[in-house]
Each structure stands twice: as C-alpha cells, then as structure tokens.
C-alpha cells in the first residue's frame with residue numbers, strides 16, 4: 001500500500017542535466033590514479049549510455065591497512081572527468097566532512113553506503129551536513145535485510161529538505177553462502193517500490209553478484225522488476241583493481257551488457273502483487289534448496305563415519321526421533337504434521353540412497 005511519507009520527491013529526469021531513466025551510473029569501485037580514472041571515464045563516455053560517472057574516493061573497508069581510497073585529491077580527478085567528458089560525477093559519502101568536500105569540488109550526486117545506512121548516528125550527521133543543499137542523494141540498503149532501517153535513513157534526509165532522493169538496492173548480508181556475494185532478497189526493494197512509487201530505486205548488480213560473470217543476470221532481473229536504473233562498477237583493468245577486483249566489468253563488457261538487457265523500454269504494466277509474491281516464492285525455494293543441499297552434505301559426512309565404524313545406513317530409532325521432532329515443530333508453525341512427515345520421509349529416502357552409494361563406491 002502506498003505510504004505518504006516521502007512527499008514531493010523530484011524524479012531523476014530533473015536531477016541533473018541530460019538525466020533520464022533508466023538512470024545509468026558507472027565507473028570504478030575506487031578512484032586509484034588520475035590515469036585510471038580518466039581512461040575509464042573516456043571509455044565509458046564512448047559507450048554513449050552512461051549519464052553519471054561514479055568513483056569511490058573514501059572507501060569504508062572491512063579490514064584496516066587495506067586501500068581506503070585516495071581521499072580529496074580524487075575529487076580533482078572527478079572535476080577533470082566532468083570537464084573533459086561532460087558526464088556528471090558521483091561519489092560515496094560517509095561523514096559530514098565528506099559531504100562538505102564533495103560539494104566544494106562540485107560533485108553532482110552523492111550516495112550513502114550500506115555500512116553507513118546501518119548506522120542512524122552517521123546518517124543523521126550526513127543529513128545535518130546536507131541541510132539546505134540541492135543535490136541528489138541515493139541511499140544504499142543497510143547490510144541487514146531491514147526495510148525499516150533503509151526507509152528511516154531516507155526519512156532523515158527528507159526531513160532536512162532534500163527532495164532529489166532515491167534508493168540503491170545492493171543486496172544483503174546472509175550467513176547462507178550462495179554463488180552471490182550478497183543476497184538480493186528482491187521482495188525488500190519490491191516492498192519499497194510498492195510503498196513509495198515515487199521514490200526511484202536503482203540496482204547495484206556488482207555488489208549483489210560479487211563476480212563479474214553474474215552481473216548481467218542480476219541487472220536483467222532489476223530491469224524485469226522495473227527498477228529505475230543501474231549502478232555498475234567498471235574498470236579499465238578489473239583484474240588489477242585495488243578494490244573489488246572480481247566484480248568489476250571492463251567498459252566494453254559493461255556496454256555489451258547494457259545493449260543486451262531486454263525490455264528496457266517496455267511499457268507493460270507491472271503487476272506488483274502477483275509478481276512480487278512470485279519473486280518471494282522463487283527466493284524461498286532457492287533458500288529451501290540451499291538448506292536441503294546443506295543437509296545432504298552433512299549426511300555425506302555421516303556416511304564416512306558409518307563406513308569407518310561399520311554401522312548400518314538406516315538407523316530406525318534415530319529416524320523415529322527426527323520425525324517426532326519435525327512433526328511437533330511443524331504443528332507449532334501451522335503446518336500439518338502428516339505433510340511434514342511426507343516431506344521428511346522423502347528427504348530421508350534421498351539420504352539413505354546417498355549414503356549407500358558412498359559406501360558402495362568405496363568398497364573394493
């Protein structure tokens with residue numbers, strides 16, 4: 001349901017000259033050297049699709065003693081990008097000092113990173129520094145899948161008068177490891193879009209994918225869900241990048257990806273309710289499969305112990321205990337115990353088959 005919290009949001013088309021949606025923001029994870037910034041910027045300009053050039057100047061890193069960004073000198077390089085290519089420029093801010101520096105050097109758009117969004121004190125400090133400024137600000141989702149924290153950060157910026165606001169979906173931290181670096185939890189940005197239809201939301205497929213070969217499929221998904229644009233990490237020499245080397249694309253690969261995205265100008269209305277719920281089901285199914293696969297890997301380890309200790313594959317007493325346990329828990333979660341029994345018996349059948357095959361294959 002539509003929420004009236006963010007009144008008066010100005011659409012991206014009116015943020016900066018020549019802006020249009022989908023909004024395409026691209027550039028290196030970090031500004032490393034003037035040469036790297038300029039070469040990447042010129043190659044991106046030549047793709048003809050980039051509206052805003054991005055580069056991280058101050059990098060919040062997990063560990064100390066890693067590259068933490070070049071600092072303010074990089075802002076001069078961004079000025080040169082603007083002068084020579086005509087592209088608008090963007091960087092990440094994490095403190096009031098960053099805001100003042102970026103504005104002083106004429107940066108056109110700011111974004112706030114996931115770690116900063118997770119910290120309301122930091123967001124408030126940035127919001128206070130931005131009071132009275134007329135600059136677009138994009139807020140990345142917080143690290144944890146917490147929609148209210150994300151909305152709260154945007155609210156703090158809205159409260160100081162900013163109206164050129166948007167959100168960036170960059171995925172969420174999860175203990176469950178998959179091929180992706182961050183879990184997209186698509187239902188969260190979709191819920192944001194449903195509640196705040198006027199708030200632009202763009203996708204950062206680089207941080208969700210974590211590997212360059214997975215970036216295009218995430219970007220396509222964002223387009224399918226009618227997000228308002230993309231922010232893509234691109235580098236002239238990704239393998240030698242000083243940060244996030246695995247997820248950056250060359251400008252050529254980036255351009256190829258953008259050209260191959262399907263449905264960019266589709267006017268087909270998006271059926272939020274049905275599609276959102278199906279997206280949520282796809283995610284849950286993926287998690288279910290991940291959990292079942294993890295269970296089978298544990299079952300494999302038990303097979304090796306059983307082989308060493310010459311135990312039977314089928315352990316009726318243990319299996320009875322498992323069934324009693326899952327049936328009770330299923331009931332307390334509103335599921336029929338007989339349904340849980342059938343589901344787990346199917347899993348057990350596969351465990352027994354897996355263990356029997358392992359033990360048989362190790363026999364002389």
Ligand SMILES: O=C(O)C(=O)C[C@]1(C(=O)O)C=C[C@@H](O)C=C1
Pocket residue numbers: 299302303313314315316318319322347348351352355
């Ligand atoms: O506990 C064991 O012995 C297992 O090998 C695991 C498992 C299971 O899938 O949970 C598999 C086979 C046994 O019949 C009982 C349980």
